[in-house]
Amino acid sequence: MPNHTRALQNNNWDPITKFWSAEIGQVLEMIIQKYRLFGGKNAGGLDIHPFSCARGAFLGYRVWEWDGYRPVLRDTTMLYRYADVGEAGKDASWRGWRLRVNQPGVYVIHCHILQHMVMGWVFGTSASEIQNIPYNDISGYLDFGGNAYGSTALYPEVVEYFKDVGPEI
CATH class of the missing domain: 2.60.40.420 (Cupredoxins -  blue copper proteins)
Structure with missing residues (x-):
């Protein structure tokens, strides 16, 4: 998992996980x-x-x-x-x-x-935020044909957090 503290020491780049944080x-x-x-x-x-x-x-x-x-x-x-x-x-x-x-x-x-x-x-x-996502909400993202992709029998699911925070930029 990315570590935000480690990333802050490297211009937001986590050199261990190779993620931008x-x-x-x-x-x-x-x-x-x-x-x-x-x-x-x-x-x-x-x-x-x-x-x-x-x-x-x-x-x-x-x-x-x-x-x-x-x-x-x-x-x-x-x-x-x-x-x-x-x-x-x-x-x-x-x-x-x-x-x-x-x-x-x-x-x-x-x-x-x-x-x-x-x-x-x-x-x-950060890893602490990712780890707090309920497993039911992410279970299909790594399974081929899972709920993130959908199929003819199963529609994709959209999971949103922080609905009070709009996408306004």
Whole structure:
């Protein structure tokens, strides 16, 4: 489990569990940056990436600038590209998110391109908060076909905490 005290000593990064740690009510600003790593025969086209945050709704900054506009809260935004082709070692685009942590647990940040889904980033609230989630509310999250996924016979369940704390950011 992530340890928030340990994470605070490492810029909110828990080096043991490899989680980013946040507290309930904390507002996080994240920049997702596309960066061209490869050159030579691997250089070339840049993709558009649909990034998502499971469990959290966020404000998505515009692609290149923030003008104060307050759009509808979302759970997925597109990470566009500046150009069709990029150079190795160069920025290719960015997207900003502002998210209020309003539920205990893991917030999985990932790309919805199938090949990238196994490379998601994860951050969560403190171990003491995660451990207090009743088992009935989390039992299906680790079972294939469990209540977090749903099936034709079983609809997914939504579990919310801190209903008095809105997602306003």
